[in-house]
Amino acid sequence: MFGLGWGEALALVVIALVVFGPEKLPQAASQAGRTLRQLRQMANNAKADLQANMGPEFANFDPADLNPKNFVRKHLLDDLEKDWNDTSTTTVAEPVSAPTPELGVGEIPPYDNEAT
Secondary structure: OOOOOHHHHHHHHHHHHHHHHHHHHHHHHHHHHHHHHHHHHHHHHHHHHHHHHHOHHHOOOOHHHHOHHHHHHHHHHHHHHHHHHOOOOOOOOOOOOOOOOOOOOOOOOOOOHHHO
C-alpha cells in the first residue's frame, strides 16, 4: 500500500485519531476517499481527451511513456533484451591474436596507420 509497511500505516491511523478525534475521523476518511476518486476521474478524463484529440496515429499512446524511466525501458532496454535473447542469429568468433610483447625501456612502440 503506497510503499508503507504495517507499522507506518498504524502510525498514520493513530495520528489521524489524535488530529481529527474519533467523532470526525469517519467524515474525514469519506471526504478523502471522495477527493481521491474525483482526482482519479479527472486524470482518466484528461487522458481520454488527450488520446481522442491526438488522432488515429497515436491510438496506442500512453502518457506514462513520457516518464523518462518508462521511455528508456521501452525504447532502449527492451530492444537490448530482445537482441540478447534472440538466438536465431549466429555470431562468428573473431580470431584471437597473440598478445604483443611488452616494450622494454627506451623502445618505441610500433606505428599503426589504421589506428590514427
